[in-house]
Amino acid sequence: KGALINQEFQLKRVDGSSVWTLCNIKTVRDSSGEVSYTEGLIRDVSKLKAAEEQLAKSEAFNRSIVNWSKDCIKIISSEGELLFMSDGGLRLMEVEDMESIVGRIWIDLWPQGMHQAVREAIQQAKDGGEGRFEGFCPTLKGHHKWWDVVISPIPYESGNNLLVVSRDITQRKLLELKNQEQHELL
Numbered sequence: 001k002g003a004l005i006n007q008e009f010q011l012k013r014v015d016g017s018s019v020w021t022l023c024n025i026k027t028v029r030d031s032s033g034e035v036s037y038t039e040g041l042i043r044d045v046s047k048l049k050a051a052e053e054q055l056a057k058s059e060a061f062n063r064s065i066v067n068w069s070k071d072c073i074k075i076i077s078s079e080g081e082l083l084f085m086s087d088g089g090l091r092l093m094e095v096e097d098m099e100s101i102v103g104r105i106w107i108d109l110w111p112q113g114m115h116q117a118v119r120e121a122i123q124q125a126k127d128g129g130e131g132r133f134e135g136f137c138p139t140l141k142g143h144h145k146w147w148d149v150v151i152s153p154i155p156y157e158s159g160n161n162l163l164v165v166s167r168d169i170t171q172r173k174l175l176e177l178k179n180q181e182q183h184e185l186l
Contacts, residue, residue, distance in 0.1 A: 004024070004025070004026050005023075005024070005025040005026075005027075006022065006023070006024055007022075007023045007025075008020065008021070008022050008023075008045065008049075009021060009023065019044055019046050020044070020045050020046045020048075020049040021042050021043060021044060021045060022042070022043045022045045023040065023041070023042045023043075024040065024041045024042075024043075025038060025039070025040045026038065026039045026040075066086045066088075067086050067087035067088060068087070068088060069086060069088045070088055070092075070167075070168075071086075071088065071089070071092075071165050071166060071167050071168075072085065072086065072088065072089030072092045072093060072147075072164075072165070072166040072167075072168070073085070073086040073088070073089055073163070073164070073165050073166075074086070074089060074106070074163075074164040074165075074166070075154070075161050075162070075163060075164070076106045076122075076161065076162050076164055077159070077160070077161055077162075078126055078159075078160035078161065078162065079105075080105050080106050080107050080122060081103060081104070081105060081106070082101055082102060082103065082104050082105070082106045082109075083102065083161065084102075085098065085101065085102075089166070092139070092145075092166075092168055093139050093140055094139040094140050094141040094143065095140050096140075100140075101140075106118075106164070107119065107122075109137065110135065110137050111136065111137065111138075114133075114135040114136065114137065117133040117135055118133070118135070118149075120133070121133050121149065121151045122151055122162065124151070125151040125152050125153055125162045126153070126160070126162070128153055129152075130150060130151070130152045131149075131150070131151040131152070132148075132149065132150050132151070133149055134146065134147065134148050134149070134169065134173075135147055135149065144170070145168055145170045146168070146169045146170045146172075146173040147166040147167065147168060147169060148166070148167045148169045149164065149165070149166045149167075150164070150165050150166075151163070151164050
């Protein structure tokens with residue numbers, strides 16, 4: 001039988017430029033095990049390698065934007081299962097281990113009194129619109145925080161996952177409450 005070898009490597013041309021190649025070599029043996037012949041094919045895959053490199057750079061750039069955002073960015077399934085949370089979100093929610101929350105139902109992270117607003121916003125996003133609400137949800141370490149939450153479908157994705165962006169509005173809410181208290185005193 002034969003052995004097939006697939007190897008990618010970079011070659012330097014006479015002019016000093018380089019080219020990425022994919023080399024397919026097939027060795028065919030006769031019934032006694034001796035090599036009968038070897039076939040080889042070398043293809044220029046430079047454009048493919050350049051496209052892969054550009055895609056990797058683009059993905060790294062997008063990941064850096066998501067991870068350095070001051071918002072808590074999440075992806076949840078249409079059933080509400082938490083699939084992803086950005087690094088910034090992990091910091092905001094005081095999550096030490098992503099694995100401790102992946103797979104959990106997102107609505108269960110909210111206090112019971114917020115469940116109706118969360119359900120409605122998820123349904124609006126599942127229907128193709130944008131769901132939005134403001135609500136109170138403590139961090140995993142119990143620190144009190146208020147959030148402005150926007151939920152939307154993820155365009156061009158094969159699944160029915162939803163994008164959730166939660167902005168920490170705790171300082172604004174505390175000021176609103178303080179102003180309301182002062183107004184009531186007056």
